Amino acid sequence: MALHLAAFALIGWALWRMLGVRVAPQPVNLLLWLGGGLLLHDLVLLPGYSAVDGALRRLPAPARNHVRVPLAVSGVLLLAYLPSILQRQPWNAVNALGHPPSDYLGRWLLLSGALLGGSLALLPLRVRRARRRGDRPGSP
DSSP: OHHHHHHHHHHHHHHHHHTSTTTOSSHHHHHHHHHHHHHHIIIIIHHHHHHHHHHHTTSOHHHHHHHHHHHHHHHHHHHHHHHHHHTSOHHHHHHHHSSOOOOHHHHHHHHHHHHHHHHHHHHHHHHHHHHHHTOOTTOO
16 A cells, blocks of 8 residues: 555656656646547557457467467567657658668567567477476466
């Protein structure tokens, strides 16, 4: 309980600092972005990844986390690099760096495929090792 109160106090202090004139000269814009992000997460992203997780529950127990973890890492990378992946304003990179931006979409797809492929390649090894020890596949 005390940790939650401390976290809320820290969030309140951060918002108070962000709504200052130096950080957010138009505090309504900041509040709209925060509210929009909250609504986007709660109304779009949460049902989306809950539906994907529900579909993954149909997989056999040992395979679930071999699909979940690479998808989660890929999703976090997508959120972190989404502006670069979409290349909405590539001239900003040209102005800042002096050369065109890299192919983030291709690299993200390649990395996501490698993560999923590597994880699924390890799955038969894990199942075989569990059978050799006499464990049920998927038990901790």
